[in-house]
Amino acid sequence: MDPVWLLLLLPLAAAGGWYMAMNERNRTTRSRDLPESYFKGLSFLLNEQPDKALRVFLEAVEVDKETVEMHLALGNLFRRLGEVGRATRIHQNLVARSDLDDSLRSMALFELAQDYFKAGLFDRAENLFQELRQVSEYREPACRFLLQIYDQEKEWKNAIWVAEELGRFSEQDYSSTIAHYNCELAEGAISEGNNQIAEGYLESAFKKDMKCIRAVSLSGRIASMRGNHAHAIAIWSGLAHSAPEAIGEVVGHVANSYRQLGDKKSLVKFLESALEKNPDPRIIAKLANLTGQEQGHEAGQTKLLELVRKYPNLESLYQLMSNDHRGLDSSQQGKDISTMAELLSDVVEAGKNYHCRQCGFQSNALHWQCPGCKGWGTIRRQSGVKLAPSP
Numbered sequence: 001m002d003p004v005w006l007l008l009l010l011p012l013a014a015a016g017g018w019y020m021a022m023n024e025r026n027r028t029t030r031s032r033d034l035p036e037s038y039f040k041g042l043s044f045l046l047n048e049q050p051d052k053a054l055r056v057f058l059e060a061v062e063v064d065k066e067t068v069e070m071h072l073a074l075g076n077l078f079r080r081l082g083e084v085g086r087a088t089r090i091h092q093n094l095v096a097r098s099d100l101d102d103s104l105r106s107m108a109l110f111e112l113a114q115d116y117f118k119a120g121l122f123d124r125a126e127n128l129f130q131e132l133r134q135v136s137e138y139r140e141p142a143c144r145f146l147l148q149i150y151d152q153e154k155e156w157k158n159a160i161w162v163a164e165e166l167g168r169f170s171e172q173d174y175s176s177t178i179a180h181y182n183c184e185l186a187e188g189a190i191s192e193g194n195n196q197i198a199e200g201y202l203e204s205a206f207k208k209d210m211k212c213i214r215a216v217s218l219s220g221r222i223a224s225m226r227g228n229h230a231h232a233i234a235i236w237s238g239l240a241h242s243a244p245e246a247i248g249e250v251v252g253h254v255a256n257s258y259r260q261l262g263d264k265k266s267l268v269k270f271l272e273s274a275l276e277k278n279p280d281p282r283i284i285a286k287l288a289n290l291t292g293q294e295q296g297h298e299a300g301q302t303k304l305l306e307l308v309r310k311y312p313n314l315e316s317l318y319q320l321m322s323n324d325h326r327g328l329d330s331s332q333q334g335k336d337i338s339t340m341a342e343l344l345s346d347v348v349e350a351g352k353n354y355h356c357r358q359c360g361f362q363s364n365a366l367h368w369q370c371p372g373c374k375g376w377g378t379i380r381r382q383s384g385v386k387l388a389p390s391p
């Protein structure tokens with residue numbers, strides 16, 4: 001027998017014990033037909049004929065109201081074993097009954113809503129969870145499912161009000177998550193060219209999480225797009241102070257704002273200061289490129305070498321070697337450097353610098369929502385594999 005069915009039978013056996021105890025207590029009034037149906041159903045299950053077993057159980061529930069809980073357990077197990085269709089049939093059958101009291105009907109509805117959710121029928125699941133949200137006993141779990149649906153369907157406004165509601169009556173703090181939902185709305189508005197609307201969403205994000213790195217970054221981008229580069233730089237400076245690890249993500253925008261103001265000197269100062277707080281290879285690359293643009297390739301390479309010595313890391317070393325080997329001839333030294341650069345390229349490209357502090361998911365790109373655990377703002381860039389500093 002498939003072990004899945006053995007698993008199914010264990011709780012059914014317990015439910016059977018419960019039923020027999022109930023039957024014993026009420027034997028003067030109870031029909032004897034149900035135990036026969038029950039054992040007939042078990043027999044079908046043992047013979048791996050789940051559809052026949054299901055039919056017998058569905059008929060049995062018409063006979064005796066007290067088996068409802070047993071059927072709820074059975075449906076729940078079907079769903080957990082991936083038999084969502086069978087679970088749905090059981091729960092639909094229960095919900096359709098007119099003689100269930102409110103409590104049992106809510107239980108059946110909650111199970112049916114989870115069947116729809118698991119089957120990906122989000123519209124149907126949403127309708128039932130919305131109904132259950134009105135029942136105090138199911139308010140919190142129904143809202144949690146609704147939040148998952150709206151989050152997955154990218155219905156950010158709905159996600160915000162559900163998260164707000166959950167935040168009011170559960171112990172979990174949804175502030176950071178709501179800030180990210182507002183950032184999603186802001187990004188949507190920016191992509192449609194509605195910067196003013198985007199700023200409204202960012203304001204809402206800051207009300208929930210004053211330190212939201214994503215909202216700060218978006219504010220800087222909007223200031224930059226409006227041509228207000230002095231304001232953008234003030235925002236980047238604030239970010240460098242509050243979250244220096246985030247500067248690598250926006251270093252291109254920072255450089256652009258300083259460039260627009262024609263203030264390369266302050267840009268170099270900004271980057272050097274940021275490097276001291278967070279030796280990000282992208283900041284190192286930007287500084288070396290700036291030197292190269294102003295003083296030529298050799299000066300840029302010298303600057304890069306100086307920075308690699310001060311902040312040893314594989315990404316910058318790879319940049320140094322790949323820049324060098326382009327200019328090298330076919331001498332043995334040139335070939336050696338070329339080989340080493342290629343080997344290093346494999347290591348650098350395979351490196352996953354982003355890490356979820358909640359579930360451990362690793363990636364080579366920043367995701368505001370972790371693809372692994374679906375947590376918001378849980379992924380951070382880690383320092384890559386470092387070389388030992390020079391003595």
Ligand SMILES: [Zn+2]
Pocket residue numbers: 356357358359360361370371372373374375378
């Ligand atoms: Zn995660």
